[in-house]
Amino acid sequence: xxVVSQHPSWVICKSGTSVKIECRSLDFQAxxxxxxxxxxxxxxMLMATSxxxxxxxxxxxxxxxxxxxxxxSLTLSTLTVTSAHPEDSSFYICxxxxxxGSNTGELFFGEGSRLTVL
Amino acid sequence: QKEVEQDPGPxxxxxxxxxSLNCTxxxxxxxxxxxxxxxxxxxxxxxxxxxSSGNKEDGRFTAQVDKSSKYISLFIRDSQPSDSATYLxxxxxxxxKTIFGAGTRLFVKA
Numbered sequence: 001x002x003v004v005s006q007h008p009s010w011v012i013c014k015s016g017t018s019v020k021i022e023c024r025s026l027d028f029q030a031x032x033x034x035x036x037x038x039x040x041x042x043x044x045m046l047m048a049t050s051x052x053x054x055x056x057x058x059x060x061x062x063x064x065x066x067x068x069x070x071x072x073s074l075t076l077s078t079l080t081v082t083s084a085h086p087e088d089s090s091f092y093i094c095x096x097x098x099x100x101g102s103n104t105g106e107l108f109f110g111e112g113s114r115l116t117v118l
Numbered sequence: 119q120k121e122v123e124q125d126p127g128p129x130x131x132x133x134x135x136x137x138s139l140n141c142t143x144x145x146x147x148x149x150x151x152x153x154x155x156x157x158x159x160x161x162x163x164x165x166x167x168x169x170s171s172g173n174k175e176d177g178r179f180t181a182q183v184d185k186s187s188k189y190i191s192l193f194i195r196d197s198q199p200s201d202s203a204t205y206l207x208x209x210x211x212x213x214x215k216t217i218f219g220a221g222t223r224l225f226v227k228a
Binding site: 006032034042046093095109 | 167215
């Protein structure tokens with residue numbers, strides 16, 4: 001299957017600072033990427049849909065100014081958690097679809113980034 | 119009511135057992151049904167994909183979709199300790215937005 005790389009896999013930051021997480025599709029081009037948040041022992045919560053060359057579409061309840069998403073190229077989307085607070089501590093996962101793919105519904109996931117805000 | 123319901127478990131079985139994992143859903147427009155496996159602190163990986171109703175088999179894994187009952191299942195035969203993980207059902211309509219179940223934690227004891 002296709003490979004999605006996420007970096008960093010683990011980050012600790014101080015409250016009030018900003019953290020950037022990168023999501024790259026390594027062997028395919030992705031016009032659309034998705035950002036999820038996952039709390040311990042819970043399912044994936046879709047935060048936003050990242051579209052290459054346009055603004056991201058945020059899910060209800062997700063603060064756009066808090067979670068900045070940029071999809072500058074067909075292989076890279078970034079999520080920036082601005083002015084992070086301890087309640088932002090979570091596991092963030094990105095996924096992508098191969099733009100050449102048919103309607104298989106197949107999402108390729110990154111390894112996830114664990115954010116801890118002190 | 120959630121769009122997708124999945125028992126979070128945990129489910130504990132002995133090695134070699136047949137495992138049955140299930141999800142129910144409420145949106146009759148769902149057409150694509152997936153099962154993902156997620157190991158601790160890792161991203162999910164796609165196990166099975168099914169379009170519409172029917173069965174699909176891949177090695178020790180069998181996925182079933184019953185759209186009339188809005189019920190999907192994943193069976194694991196000859197379960198192994200390495201199958202211990204969280205299994206997430208997922209589904210979507212013709213669009214891109216995928217809805218995930220809560221995930222069932224499975225433990226296979228050696």
